[in-house]
Amino acid sequence: MTDGLEADVEEMDEIAERRDELATRVRTHAGEIARELAVFQGGDYGQETFNTDGGSWTLKYEAGDVQYLRFDPKSGSEIYVVSSKQPPEPEALEMAMADYGAFVAAYNEYVRSFEGILADVSDEFPEAESTAELVAERDRIVDRIRDVCNAMASQLHRYDGEYGTYATTISGTRWELKWEEDLASYLRVGGSDGVYLLSQYGPPAAPEVRRLADDVPAFVADFNEHVADLEADLAQVSFGDD
Incomplete structure (x- = not known):
């Protein structure tokens, strides 16, 4: 019978490395969305929530950068895909990433919903009286x-x-x-x-x-x-x- 102390220990370095690589890419990509929202909404900070079939995504930003990206699935606990703390567990990240494409699509639809919103706004104004x-x-x-x-x-x-x-x-x-x-x-x-x-x-x-x-x-x-x-x-x- 083999002593348990002599059994090989499975390493998780590759999983952690892949998790960190994916989390970094998501932070960069979500940061682009955060900057677009900051420019559009005209403020240094704010947040927006986007609904998908799988749940809801809340993106909070400050100074044009993402503060956190939270996924609230319709079943299960919320997942902070991007945050100031450590990356999520690999299984949680995998679950969230399965819906990430839908989040981006919801954001794009949000942007398209404003197309032409200023088309009928006049840029002709009366003269300002001189003081x-x-x-x-x-x-x-x-x-x-x-x-x-x-x-x-x-x-x-x-x-x-x-x-x-x-x-x-x-x-x-x-x-x-x-x-x-x-x-x-x-x-x-x-x-x-x-x-x-x-x-x-x-x-x-x-x-x-x-x-x-x-x-x-x-x-x-x-x-x-x-x-x-x-x-x-x-x-x-x-x-x-x-």
């Missing part, structure tokens, strides 16, 4: 506001230092002018989450300029009163008998 005049008028008003605020900044620089902020309330809303030397850094209306009538990043939207521009004279008038009060206070300073 050039509106922008020019917005910029003219903002430039005028900047000129006034720079003049205020120059006076504040002379009186109150190289940089700082001047704030007041106009029509119940906080207005804040920040200056650096003789220039206005920003004019903000409405607190930290407010609208920047002036800033280093560009002008505000035209509707905001329209909403706030009428209050600029009141802001300047308030500043002038502030200066007048300062002058009056200084006039009262005495160094003794004249």
